[in-house]
Amino acid sequence: MHASIARSRGSAQRGISLLFALLALVALSLGTLALVRSVDTGSLLLGNIGFKQDATAAADQAARQAIDWLTLNNASLNTDLATSGYYASTQELAADGVTIKPPVDVTGQMLAGTANRQLVDWDANNCKAAASGSYTGCTLLPASIAATINGNQASYIVFRLCSKPGDFTTDTSITCAQLATSAPACGSKGALDYGGGAPLPCATSSTYYRIVVRVLGARNTASFTETIVHF
Template identity: 50%
Template sequence: MKQQRGLSLIFALLALLALSLGAVALVRSVDSGTTVLGNLGFKQETVASTERATQTAIEWLAANATALDTDNTAVGYYASATDNLDATGQLSSNNSRVLVDWNGDTCAYASGTVTGKCTLAARTVASAGATEPVTLRYAIFRLCSATGAPTATGNSCAAPANSGAGVANDKGSLDYSKPAPLTGTAQGTYYRIVVQAVGARSTSSITETIVQF
């Protein structure tokens, strides 16, 4: 009887140990799941908040339609497309990349070497967020090859074409060998709005919007 009671105690202790380990694993699993859900929530909030900065940038473009041929770095506006722009700072293999100094810390967010490439400023427009503060910044790039008027010699700007049928020589006839010519007239210029939103736990999101003015 004494030997049986001793074995029962050992088995009971082993069972208790197994239950304890299972409980610890369950707690850690629940904690990890909560952390992941929380991070996703913060990420979604930063993405949703970027719309406010985008709208602010669009309003600025509309209010300054006559002054868009030159850079205005104080408000994060650039009158050319800025080739090799690396807004996220992840293209460390591109030796000619150009970075946006989103946080005013000499592009500390970027991977790799950034010396001499952190040349673009952004505009901080607002702090927004339903539950936590979200800092919003934007930079606007006119999709032109150079500053100056879009129609200036040597300048090429991205713009939609407004195509319309021209006058054919044989009016009213259906002759595929003599199609009516198409005429194209550029309507406005494209602008690229890049927005960064930084929320709780340093959660960061970057969005890009193309608009036409």
């Protein structure tokens, strides 16, 4: 009788040990799964950040090409050259120079909640990618860079920061963003050394240009950059 009771207690103890071992195995399995998922998520995030940085670096090269285009076509910048992705105004006024037009949403996502906006047809598909929300037009055309930049596709659009097209040096009805002063020191930040070299020239007859670049990279990565230049 006593031997039978001892064997029953021993079997119960071995059953409890097996239960604890199974619980520990489940806990370790869950921990391993969480660790693997954490590593996968981290790798995915790092990869996306890398693609984003690569696209942004490509955007810098695209902006340089836009600046080169502005330099080569300096004599023709008073009028719109839509086929080259250039507009001689901020597109805020209509052709009559009085009627105010809706603001330009260059990314298609910045002003989605507004009643009216102008979009850039980056993909030449009537702005289908930014169809959410209302917009008054999709007529602004960018210039596409034929050769890929490190495997990235880039395009840009340029706006002269003036109220309307025309020669602002002779047409007083045109207002443009310009340097605040023509004093010789206004270009001192562009000195080539720390010894107080000659400052950069500050001509009052020049204005600013807004260059917006869109780059499409791997994994549907899209990068937008904006550069303001002055000649």
